[in-house]
Amino acid sequence: MTDNFVEIIGLHFARNDHWVLNDVNLRIPRGKIVAIMGPSGSGKTTLLRLISAQLRPEIGKVLVNGVDVNSLARSDLYKMRSLMGMLFQSSGLFTGLSVFENVAFPLREHTKLSEDIIRNVVLMQLEAVGLRGARDLMPSELSGGMAHRVALARALVLNPQLMMYDEPFTGQDPITMGVLVKLIKHLNEVLELTSIIVSHDVAETMSIADYIYVIADSRIIGEGTPEQIANDKSPLVNQFIHGLADGPVPFHYPANKYREDLKL
């Protein structure tokens, strides 16, 4: 068993003739919470999709549990994915199924458990995220935060070893954000998970992450513990972490001279 649950080596990924990720190398140690942070559009979600082999890189390797996910046949890839859970930015709940059925879905697809056991497992998962009482609601009746928690319960129902969170805090109110931060930390400890959080919510992510990678300009521009990142003096990392309006990432999109555009 390798020390790193996920290892990315020399990864290049392009979309529409443009490098989204350029020579990315990173390691996700087993049992840790690792955050991947960076401005919007910097390729963070793409990186998660590459780890789960929803996308394939042009060059480079993605090793999960020591296995190159891009070398796997479809059936083996699906076996590998049973080790992974992912919380999507838009929660990804099935709109035609109730909360209960959403959480029961992976169990019904992958196990032959009796209805009684499925019911108990689902209720235990919902209890863990505080939504046992919402089991009969439909996804359209849930707030954004509740939908995220249901999706979290569903992602955890098959006991994955790796959890990936795609922008879990985006658009959440402060209470929900606090609940999610606590849940992610708590679940990682109790279930002995390895967690990857993709986020640009600096304070929340830094409060629970063991290690942080900062991505910008299609590459990793900084890495370290939350303290090291907070004290990083490189202009790009500094601008992102402290939310400065101007810096290496300019406020203005490249354009002609202002006076010329106004025809003055």
Place this chain on the structure above:
Amino acid sequence: MIGWIEKLGHAGLLFCEHVGVSGLFLLRTILRKPRVIRLFPLVVEQVYSVGVLSFVIVALSGLFIGMVLALQGYNILERFGSVEQLGQLVALSVVRELGPVIGGLLFAGRAGSSLTAEIGLMQATEQLASMEMMAVDPLWRIIAPRFWAGVISMPVLIAIFCVVAVFGSYLVGVEWLGVDAGQFWSNMQASVNFRIDIVNGIIKGFVFGIVITWIAVYQGYYATPTAAGIGRATTKTVVYGSLVVLGLDFILTSFMLGGW
């Protein structure tokens, strides 16, 4: 001139690419280890949403088309003193052509657009991606039941369309305009051949069902995951579906009349 040829070539390559991708998509949907027990309830659920919910529009259209055909047919046949041929005229028109074609167009508009929008929205809200992450193949769980439901529903809807259209023509021709009921039915029975007319109509329905549903699920699955993208995909389903129905109808009819 060179630029024009370049654009034409590019469009041709793009077309070939779409045909190839959609062909592989269809093969991956239907050519897989049969899991009939798991698939059956999903298909039944989709037959309800694709077929049963299309019943009203198909039946009403059939009724009105049958009534109009009877009215127009009576008007013309009356000039030649052969109104007793009304049943034959309506039945042959509906069973051979109008039933499959109008049924197909209605199916593309009602069920095809709904399938595309539903699958496109599932794509946009990451429901299909989350299914992939749960190691459940969306082609098996989402696309295959909808595809088979479309293939099953279409011939049945066309049969319903034809029956209701004949009934509509009976109401107008016999009950309203006074054509003799015995002549109406006996002429119809004598002229409609089960093998040549009804079976061919069902074959057309079956083929249209495959093609329209294939277009609908493909457009939904590969829709750009935005509001505009889903709108475009839905429009494409209706436009491509309708054109393919009309084009294929000509090809199938020419084969069928050619005595294949």
